[in-house]
Amino acid sequence: MDTAPTIRLRDLRKTYRVTEREPGLRAALASLVHRRKSEVRAVDGITFDLAPGEIVGFLGPNGAGKTTTLKMLSGLLHPTSGELSVLGYVPWKRDRAFLRRITLVMGQRNQLIWDIPAADSFELNRAIYRIPPADYRRTLDELVALLELEPLLRKPVRNLSLGERMKCEIAAALLHSPAVVFLDEPTIGLDVTMQRRIRTFIAEYRRRHGATVLLTSHYMADVEALCKRVIVIHHGQLLFDGELAALVQKFTADKTIVVQLKDCAADMGAYGEVLSCQDGRTTLRVPKADTARVTGRILAELPVVDLTVEDPPIEEVIERVFAQGAA
C-alpha cells in the first residue's frame, strides 16, 4: 500500500505585506509620499500530513489562516516559506496534471455561469478538464443521482435557491473526479436539511472515489458527521491536530449534569455551578474529576427523577479552544 502522504506541509508560512495609515487628511497626504508597510503573518509555520483517502476537518476562527492555507494547497497562493506538496506536486507551479486532480469549492464564491443552466456549465467543465465522454456521462449520472440534481439542470443558475446552487457548484467541481478535494465552507448559509444532504454526499463521494478531503466549516455538525480527525489553527499557528474526541477531552475541564427533581426547591448551588434551573430541571457544570462524586451525592441526597451526565456541546468546546488560542 502506498503510504506516502497525499498532502504534506512542513513549517508552511505566508506573510502578506499591507499598507497602513492613520485616519485623517494629513495622513492621507503623507501616504502619497511614504507608505508604511507592515507584515501580517497569515500562516505562521504549519506542519501536518494527510494520508490518501483521509477526511480532515480544518478549524479555526475567522482570520485564522484557513482559507490562506487552502489557497496555498490548491496553488492559488505562493507560500512565503516552508515545504508543501500535494499528490507529489508543488501546488504553486500549477502544473496542468495537478490542477486536473484537485478541486477547491468555496461556499462563498460561485464558479457556475450565472445566466445559463448548470448543465451548460457542466459541459464547459467537460471541455476545460478534457474529461473523456464515457467518464463524463458516468460521473454526471452519479452526481445527478446523489445530489438529486435532475429538476435543477435546465434552470438558469440565477433562478436557483442558495442550496440548489450549492449542490450544482459541488457537482461542477467534482465532474473531473478529483483525487483531492478542498472544501471551504461548503454548507455556509444553507438550511439544516440541505446541510445534512451535502454532508451525506461528501461522505459518499469520498467512499466511492477514495478522495482525500480537507474541509473547513463553522458548523460543527459537519465536522462531527464527517471527520474523525481535526486540525485546529489560530493566528496562523497549529493549535491541535488529532481525533475530534481527543480535542473534546483536552479542552473540556468540565462536564454538564442535568438533574430533574420533583421540585426546584433544593439549593443546587452546593453541588456545582448552576447554569439554568427551570421547572425542576437543573443544569450544573462540575469539574470533570468531580463528576462521579457529585453525581453520587445528588442521587443520595435529593429526590431525583432523572439524571444525565454530558460533555458540553462541541460548539462550546471549540469556542473554548479558540479563546485559549487567543490568550
Place this chain on the structure above:
Amino acid sequence: MKALAELYLQEIKTGVASMLQYRATLVIWLIGNVLEPLIYLVVWTTVARSTGGSVGGYGVLDFAAYYIVLMLVNQATFTWVMYEFDYRIREGTFSADLLHPVHPIHADIATNLSSKVVNLPFVVAAAAGLAAVFHPAFRFTPLAVAAFVPALVLAFLVRFLVDWTVALAAFWTTRVTAINQIHYMAVLFFSGQIAPLTVLPRPLQVVANVLPFRWTVGFPVELLLGRLTRAQILTGFAAQAAWLLAGALLVRVAWRVSVRRYSAVGA
C-alpha cells in the same frame, strides 16, 4: 489540438447562450457601436463639403465608405477584456479561472468570438442601412477582398493580444479605469477611428506606424477600400506579423509576472 477546438466550441456556445439572456444590453451596445462611426462620418463629410469636396484625398462618398467599413472592422476586432479583468480581480472571481488546467486567454478569445457571432447580423444590417443613406463610394477589387480576410484575422489577434496585456494592469493597480481611458484614447487616435490616418498631420502618422493600433483597424479598412499600394499592403502584413509575434511574447511574459504577483499578494 482537438481538445482545444472542443474547448473553444463549448466556450462559444456558453458565451452565445449567456449573451442572448440580455437582449436590452445587446441593443444598447449595438447602438453605441453604430453611433460612434456615424458621428465621425457626419463630421468628416461636413468638413469635406465645406472645403470643396475633399480632405486628405477623401471625398464625401469616400468618407462614407471609410466609416461604414470601419464600423464593421472595429466590430470584428473590438474587445472589452480590460473591463472584464478589472471586475475579475476586484470581485475575486479570477481564482476560479486560475484553478482550471487551461490558459484563461482561450476562454476570453472564445467569449469575444461568441459576441461577434451574436452581433454580426445586426452590424451587417446597420452597415447596409448606412450604405443606403450615404451612398458610399465602394470600389472593391477581388485582390483587395482576398487580402482583407487574413488582414482582418490578424487584426483581431493583434488587438486581442495587446488589449489582454493592457488588461493585466488590473493585477498591479486598483485604478485600472485610468489606464483603460488612456488606452482607449490611443486607440481612437492611432487606429484611424477619429479620422483616416492619411488625414492626420505627418508626425502623428509616423507615431501611428510604430504603434500596433493602426494595424488592427485602419489597415484592413484602407486595404478593403483599395486605397493601398501593393508595397503598402505588404508593409501592413509585415507589421501585423511583427505585432502578432510581439503580442504573443508580451502576453506570455506579462501573464507570468502578473500571476506571480497575484499569488504573492493574495487572491
